[in-house]
Amino acid sequence: MSNSAFIKSSIAKKYWMALTGLFLCLFLVGHLLGNLQLIFSTGEEGRRVFNEYAYFMTHNPAIKVLSYLTYFSILFHAIDGIALFVQNKKARPVAYAYSKPSANSSIPSRYMALLGTLVLVFIATHMSNFWWKMKYTEEIPLHSYFAKTDKDFGDTTYAKVFETKEFYYSQTGPIPKDTAATTVKGLDIMVKGTNLKYGSGFKDLHTVVLQYFSKQNKSESGIPVGLLGTIFYVFSMAVLSFHLWHGFASAFQSLGLNHPTYTPLIKTFGRAFSVVVPGLFAIIPVFLYLIS
Ligand code: HEM
Numbered sequence: 001m002s003n004s005a006f007i008k009s010s011i012a013k014k015y016w017m018a019l020t021g022l023f024l025c026l027f028l029v030g031h032l033l034g035n036l037q038l039i040f041s042t043g044e045e046g047r048r049v050f051n052e053y054a055y056f057m058t059h060n061p062a063i064k065v066l067s068y069l070t071y072f073s074i075l076f077h078a079i080d081g082i083a084l085f086v087q088n089k090k091a092r093p094v095a096y097a098y099s100k101p102s103a104n105s106s107i108p109s110r111y112m113a114l115l116g117t118l119v120l121v122f123i124a125t126h127m128s129n130f131w132w133k134m135k136y137t138e139e140i141p142l143h144s145y146f147a148k149t150d151k152d153f154g155d156t157t158y159a160k161v162f163e164t165k166e167f168y169y170s171q172t173g174p175i176p177k178d179t180a181a182t183t184v185k186g187l188d189i190m191v192k193g194t195n196l197k198y199g200s201g202f203k204d205l206h207t208v209v210l211q212y213f214s215k216q217n218k219s220e221s222g223i224p225v226g227l228l229g230t231i232f233y234v235f236s237m238a239v240l241s242f243h244l245w246h247g248f249a250s251a252f253q254s255l256g257l258n259h260p261t262y263t264p265l266i267k268t269f270g271r272a273f274s275v276v277v278p279g280l281f282a283i284i285p286v287f288l289y290l291i292s
Contacts, residue, residue, distance in 0.1 A: 020072075051143050081112070119240050
């Protein structure tokens with residue numbers, strides 16, 4: 001490749017990395033605000049609020065478009081980053097004999113590829129924990145609670161009832177039927193033994209998240225999965241923080257946005273962002289672990 005073509009393709013890669021990276025920063029702010037509900041709204045009310053929020057996020061058409069843009073940005077940012085790393089390595093296969101990297105660049109800038117890879121490993125693990133289960137499996141139970149009923153169910157006067165999004169069929173008014181008369185299929189609650197849809201429920205993602213980060217979450221052989229998961233999240237947020245520390249301001253440079261007054265402000269904002277956002281994310285699993 002000629003020198004100028006090399007520089008051009010490398011500039012284009014940096015440009016797209018900057019755009020996708022800044023979009024992902026916006027995603028982080030939205031995701032953080034949604035997840036902070038896990039701390040600020042607790043108990044039964046917290047469960048209802050979070051599950052209704054999760055339902056909205058997975059069913060609203062505009063949010064769905066944003067979600068696909070997020071997946072695309074993660075993949076594009078990662079692939080472009082790897083390509084840029086390989087391209088730079090090929091251009092300079094042997095390190096300069098007397099290079100002193102610490103004198104020329106900060107630690108995050110030299111380790112951006114490694115930090116990015118660790119963030120990608122975190123995202124893959126994280127999405128398989130919650131997002132995959134929520135979207136593609138029936139492992140997440142429907143939101144249910146116990147309520148006193150006027151009927152007697154064997155030796156208890158309490159029955160498990162489902163919190164429903166909407167009712168299709170009701171004989172007894174607005175209170176959902178007990179599980180003895182209904183069965184769950186996906187998001188639908190069916191009248192047992194029939195094809196009649198009784199209602200449609202919310203997936204109980206709140207309980208799944210709380211159970212994951214709980215002290216009681218242990219494997220059969222006694223490995224403290226909840227504790228290890230919490231440590232993994234905190235470690236990953238530290239990695240994300242270093243990645244953003246360099247990445248945020250560098251994105252503006254890659255887009256060619258240099259200004260004597262605004263560039264120092266962007267740098268300061270980027271550093272505050274890279275500490276505050278991952279810091280608040282890290283508090284969530286620690287809080288959930290401690291209260292479990
Ligand atoms: C530490 C606190 C965090 C918690 C408790 C949390 C929780 C969740 C949950 C419950 C979901 C599933 C939502 C659904 O499918 O409706 C989800 C999805 C997701 N999370 Fe997180 N998350 C955290 C941090 C992060 C971070 C730091 C990143 C990125 C670096 C991230 C990236 C994602 C992505 C890309 C999705 C899929 C989003 C979509 O489908 O639109 N999460 N998260």
